[in-house]
Each structure stands twice: as C-alpha cells, then as structure tokens.
Amino acid sequence: MGCGYSLPDRDSRQLGRPNSENGGGQDAKNLRVKLVLLGDSGVGKSCIVLRFVRGQFDPTSKVTVGASFLSQTIALQDSTTVKFEIWDTAGQERYAALAPLYYRGAAVAVIVYDITSPESFSKAQYWVKELQKHGSPDIVMALVGNKADLHEKREVAVQDGMDYAEKNGMFFIETSAKTADNINELFEEIAKRLPRPVIT
Amino acid sequence: MEGSTSRSTSFHGFLHRMRHPSSIDLVRAIKSFIVSFSFYQPKPENDGKRVQDFFLSMEVAIRNHPLWETATEEDIDCAMEGLEKYIMTKLFSRTFTTSLEDSKIDQEISEKISLLQTFLKPEHLDIQPVLHNEASWLLAEKELQKMNAFKAPQEKLSSIMNCCRVINNLLLNAAMSEHVPAGADDFLPVLIYVTIKANPPNLHSNLKFIKLYRRQTKLISEAEYYFTNLVSSKTFITDLNAKSLSMDETKFEECMQAAKLAKKVTNELHSTSQMKQQEKNESNFSNKMHNKLDARVFHVLQQGSNYPYMEAKSKDLAMEDVEILLHQYKDLVVKYTILCKAINCLSVSEKEPLLLQLKMQGVDTHTNDQTNSHRDISQ
Ligand SMILES: Nc1nc2c(ncn2[C@@H]2O[C@H](COP(=O)(O)OP(=O)(O)O)[C@@H](O)[C@H]2O)c(=O)[nH]1
Ligand SMILES: [Mg+2]
Numbered sequence: 001m002g003c004g005y006s007l008p009d010r011d012s013r014q015l016g017r018p019n020s021e022n023g024g025g026q027d028a029k030n031l032r033v034k035l036v037l038l039g040d041s042g043v044g045k046s047c048i049v050l051r052f053v054r055g056q057f058d059p060t061s062k063v064t065v066g067a068s069f070l071s072q073t074i075a076l077q078d079s080t081t082v083k084f085e086i087w088d089t090a091g092q093e094r095y096a097a098l099a100p101l102y103y104r105g106a107a108v109a110v111i112v113y114d115i116t117s118p119e120s121f122s123k124a125q126y127w128v129k130e131l132q133k134h135g136s137p138d139i140v141m142a143l144v145g146n147k148a149d150l151h152e153k154r155e156v157a158v159q160d161g162m163d164y165a166e167k168n169g170m171f172f173i174e175t176s177a178k179t180a181d182n183i184n185e186l187f188e189e190i191a192k193r194l195p196r197p198v199i200t
Numbered sequence: 201m202e203g204s205t206s207r208s209t210s211f212h213g214f215l216h217r218m219r220h221p222s223s224i225d226l227v228r229a230i231k232s233f234i235v236s237f238s239f240y241q242p243k244p245e246n247d248g249k250r251v252q253d254f255f256l257s258m259e260v261a262i263r264n265h266p267l268w269e270t271a272t273e274e275d276i277d278c279a280m281e282g283l284e285k286y287i288m289t290k291l292f293s294r295t296f297t298t299s300l301e302d303s304k305i306d307q308e309i310s311e312k313i314s315l316l317q318t319f320l321k322p323e324h325l326d327i328q329p330v331l332h333n334e335a336s337w338l339l340a341e342k343e344l345q346k347m348n349a350f351k352a353p354q355e356k357l358s359s360i361m362n363c364c365r366v367i368n369n370l371l372l373n374a375a376m377s378e379h380v381p382a383g384a385d386d387f388l389p390v391l392i393y394v395t396i397k398a399n400p401p402n403l404h405s406n407l408k409f410i411k412l413y414r415r416q417t418k419l420i421s422e423a424e425y426y427f428t429n430l431v432s433s434k435t436f437i438t439d440l441n442a443k444s445l446s447m448d449e450t451k452f453e454e455c456m457q458a459a460k461l462a463k464k465v466t467n468e469l470h471s472t473s474q475m476k477q478q479e480k481n482e483s484n485f486s487n488k489m490h491n492k493l494d495a496r497v498f499h500v501l502q503q504g505s506n507y508p509y510m511e512a513k514s515k516d517l518a519m520e521d522v523e524i525l526l527h528q529y530k531d532l533v534v535k536y537t538i539l540c541k542a543i544n545c546l547s548v549s550e551k552e553p554l555l556l557q558l559k560m561q562g563v564d565t566h567t568n569d570q571t572n573s574h575r576d577i578s579q
Contacts, residue, residue, distance in 0.1 A: 032420075032421075067372075067375070067382050067383050068425070069425040069426070071421065085421050087425055087428075088383045090387070095388060097439070098432045098436060101428055
C-alpha cells in the first residue's frame with residue numbers, strides 16, 4: 001500500500017528552502033549534515049523522508065533521483081541554514097551488519113519505530129545500543145515513534161518511548177508521515193541540537 | 201553528475217590552459233610531483249594522502265593564478281577535475297592494485313561471484329517481482345563493468361553513479377505503479393544482484409582507488425552515498441554465507457559445492473587440453489593413432505577430450521610412454537571422481553536428464569542415486 005492520499009495540506013509554517021546545491025562548503029551559517037535513518041523495514045522511514053523533502057506522502061510524484069538518498073535544506077530563525085543529507089539504510093535483518101558503513105561519519109541518527117509494533121521498538125533499542133558502542137561519540141540521536149495516527153492500534157505507549165529516550169539522552173518525538181504531524185518539528189528540533197562550528 | 205562530454209571538454213580545457221606560457225610554474229609543480237612518486241615504493245594510504253594534499257595545494261595555486269583570475273567556482277572545479285584526471289592517469293600503474301594482497305582480494309571476490317552466478321536468483325535476495333527487469337539490470341551491469349576500464353577516479357565513480365541511476369529509475373517506475381515509496385530496502389538488494397551478475401573486474405581495487413584518489417571534496421553527498429552502497433554490496437558478497445539468503449541452508453551449501461566442482465572440472469579440462477595440445481605438437485605420437493576407432497572412443501574424441509593414446513595399440517607403445525600414460529591415468533581418475541561428486545550434488549530433478557544423456561553416450565558413471573551415501577564421499 002502506498003503512503004495514502006487523504007492528506008491535509010503541507011506545513012502551515014513556511015520553511016525557507018534555499019536550494020544552494022554547492023553544499024561542499026561548511027561554514028558557520030550553512031551547515032551540511034549527514035543524517036542516517038535506521039529502523040525496521042516498514043516503520044515508515046521512506047514516508048517520513050518523502051514527507052519532509054517533498055512535502056507529500058504520495059510517492060508517485062515525478063522525481064529525478066532515488067529515494068534512498070535525499071537532501072533538504074531548512075532555514076532557521078537565526079538565519080542559518082541546515083542542509084540535511086538523508087541516508088536511508090536497508091532495514092532487512094540480513095543487511096544489519098552493513099549499517100556501520102552508513103552511520104560512519106553521520107552527525108545525526110534518526111531511529112524510527114512503529115508505535116503499533118513492539119518488535120520495531122525493540123529493534124530501535126538495538127540500534128541505539130549499537131550507535132552508543134560504535135557511532136561517533138558526538139552523534140545527535142533522535143528516537144521517532146511513527147504512525148502516531150493509528151491510535152486504535154497503538155502497542156507502544158508514548159511514555160515508554162519517552163522514558164527510553166530520556167535514559168539515553170536522546171530527543172524523542174512521535175510522528176505521522178500520513179498526516180504530516182510533527183514531521184517538520186522533528187527536523188527543526190534536530191537542527192537546533194546540532195553542535196555549531198565556532199565562528200572564528 | 202556531469203556527463204562524459206562536459207568532462208572531456210573540461211579535461212581538454214585543462215590541457216589547453218596548461219599549455220599557456222604563464223602556466224609554466226603549475227606545469228613544473230605537476231611534473232615534479234609525478235616524478236617524485238617514482239622515488240618511493242607504493243604505499244596506498246600514504247600515497248592517497250600525498251595526492252590529496254597535492255590536489256589541495258594546487259587548488260590554492262590555481263585560485264591565485266592570473267589565468268584563473270576571473271574564473272568562477274565552476275571553472276576552478278573544471279580545472280581541478282582536469283588535474284585529477286591528468287595526475288591519476290599518469291600515476292595509474294603506480295597507484296592501482298599495488299599489492300599482492302589487493303589482487304588476491306579481487307580474485308577471491310570474483311571467484312565467489314562466479315560461483316554465486318550459477319544459482320543465485322532475485323528471489324534469494326527478496327527482490328520484489330515488480331523490480332524484475334532484465335533490461336534494466338543488464339544496463340546497470342554494463343555501467344558497472346565499465347568502471348575498471350577507466351583510469352581517472354572521477355570516471356570510475358561516475359560508472360558507479362550511472363549504474364545506481366539505472367537502478368533508481370527502475371525503482372521509481374515501480375514506485376509509481378505500485379504506490380510504494382522506494383528506498384534502500386529495495387535499492388540495496390538490486391544493487392547486490394546487479395553486482396553479482398556483472399562481476400565487475402577488480403571490484404575491491406577499484407573501490408579502494410576511488411576512495412584514496414577521488415578528490416575528497418567530490419566524494420561527498422549523493423556520490424558518497426552510492427559509493428558506500430557499492431562498498432556495502434561488496435562487503436555483503438564477501439561475507440555471504442548460507443544464512444545470508446532466502447534459501448534453504450543445505451541447498452545453498454550444495455549449490456556452492458556443485459559450482460565449485462563444476463568449476464574445477466572445467467579448469468582441469470581446460471588445462472589438460474592445453475597441455476595435451478602441447479604434448480601432441482612436441483612429440484610424434486601420430487604414428488600410434490592410425491588405428492580404427494570404435495564408435496564410443498570416436499565419440500569421446502569428438503567431444504574434445506584430447507587423449508592421444510585413445511587410438512593406440514599395446515604393440516605401438518614404447519617404454520617412455522609408460523610415464524605419460526600413468527600420469528594421464530591419474531589425471532583421469534581425479535577428474536572422473538570430481539565429476540561424479542559434482543553430479544551427486546545435483547538434485548534428483550537436475551541429475552536425471554544428465555545421467556540419461558550420459559548413458560546414451562555410453563558413459564557409465566557410478567553415482568549413488570539410490571542411496572544417500574554420496575554425502576559422506578562429498579564431505
Ligand atoms: N498509518 C500510517 N502509515 C504509514 C505511516 N508512515 C508510513 N506508513 C505506511 O507504512 C508502510 C511502510 O512505509 P515505508 O516508508 O516504506 O517504511 P520503511 O520501510 O521504513 O521505509 C507504507 O505502506 C506506508 O504507507 C504513518 O505515519 N501512518
Ligand atoms: Mg524504506
């Protein structure tokens with residue numbers, strides 16, 4: 001099934017989207033940030049990214065590049081910009097051992113689970129532990145409980161996600177790629193938490 | 201990613217500017233850098249660092265050079281691309297697969313792939329049926345196979361990008377018809393499958409070369425992502441075992457075993473026929489070969505086995521033939537045993553038509569199909 005189509009329109013708050021492609025330069029005002037997505041297959045990673053990057057849940061729109069690497073720039077209030085370069089990873093078990101190749105050098109890890117699936121929550125915890133052991137020490141981690149629109153099927157309590165995140169010093173949010181709920185907030189919050197290069 | 205035309209024009213533009221009299225100092229720096237390389241033994245990690253440092257210092261020099269005074273960022277980038285291509289083409293033999301260890305890894309991967317090729321199906325990697333598209337796969341394979349033919353890191357990298365682009369197009373078309381978002385879950389298995397089908401020459405060495413010598417400011421973002429996926433594909437293949445696939449583990453082992461044996465037989469046949477050819481040319485067995493052949497022998501000869509004694513009579517043999525005959529006898533027994541084992545590794549449905557055919561050709565193979573005792577022998 002697709003990501004669904006009965007969607008409220010995109011962000012009410014307009015985010016600035018300067019599309020300067022020359023992301024190579026890393027200066028204090030324009031950050032380029034590698035963000036890696038981790039989590040079980042089917043939890044909604046691709047839908048979250050599409051929602052954030054294209055403002056839509058509908059994957060049928062015409063695009064020129066693949067959906068496994070996407071980038072999106074957001075402008076913050078202090079007139080700095082953050083360009084997220086989003087690295088999707090294959091969620092199937094047999095590729096788990098390859099994950100270090102992807103999260104190496106990442107500034108941000110977004111670990112996603114599905115609130116209707118306790119297994120996916122366990123898997124998320126596995127990734128948190130793995131990153132604590134092998135990720136770069138100053139990586140910003142976010143724990144995301146997706147499919148928050150499916151209240152009636154919820155199996156992971158909000159409090160459980162929150163507690164786990166707090167214990168592990170992570171940022172926590174519940175999102176719905178379907179309704180767009182909290183998607184932009186997720187990325188804005190991450191942007192705020194990024195260590196800023198010192199202006200010299 | 202630039203197309204090949206803009207790349208080649210940027211390269212010619214670079215050469216053109218380098219011929220300008222005022223570039224003399226740049227040319228001198230480049231030449232002395234290249235020469236300095238021949239003074240040392242290859243040492244990949246050091247060499248990579250030296251080349252990258254040189255790129256950076258040259259970028260500064262170019263930015264400050266009168267010829268590039270009014271240059272845009274894009275012009276500078278073109279010059280740097282030209283420089284990378286020039287330097288790495290000159291230093292290619294000095295920097296590509298410099299250690300025995302690297303070529304051993306290349307060979308091992310390639311051999312493993314050639315075994316996997318004999319039985320691996322898209323289903324074993326859970327590639328969705330909507331992504332089964334021989335035409336796209338073939339196109340992607342072709343792109344990947346080009347990588348080894350280029351010398352410049354940028355060109356090798358763009359072979360990878362082109363391959364990934366073909367796969368992405370396939371994924372996007374499927375996503376549009378199926379209304380599912382295509383992500384890494386679909387991308388990576390297809391890339392692995394394409395890598396196995398393509399068996400790109402010197403896979404490990406090419407990846408290492410790109411990593412070390414592609415300008416660091418260019419191996420970022422999307423290029424770095426797709427590059428990493430190929431590294432990931434290589435790693436998956438290298439570590440691939442019975443547990444890595446959607447396939448019965450015993451079946452996997454059997455297939456690998458059968459592929460290994462089949463390969464060994466082909467190699468042996470190949471080397472013996474070469475050896476025999478040589479022997480035949482060297483010595484004068486010909487007078488021993490005039491006897492009439494019975495149909496079975498003739499058939500074997502027609503099949504291409506090259507055993508000169510097949511036509512000999514005992515009275516034709518001389519003492520010096522004994523050694524050769526003994527050698528050939530041993531050789532045959534080894535091959536025959538391997539062949540029997542290989543046949544025994546096949547499933548019943550695969551084995552039956554083969555045995556039938558052999559029987560029709562009058563070849564008697566002692567395969568144990570009734571009992572399962574072949575498992576002990578083949579261990
Ligand atoms: N109800 C609901 N379904 C979602 C949501 N996000 C994704 N999905 C569905 O979950 C399935 C898997 O999503 P996908 O993005 O492909 O997951 P991935 O494997 O983690 O990339 C798709 O069928 C989506 O339609 C969400 O927020 N709410
Ligand atoms: Mg996905």
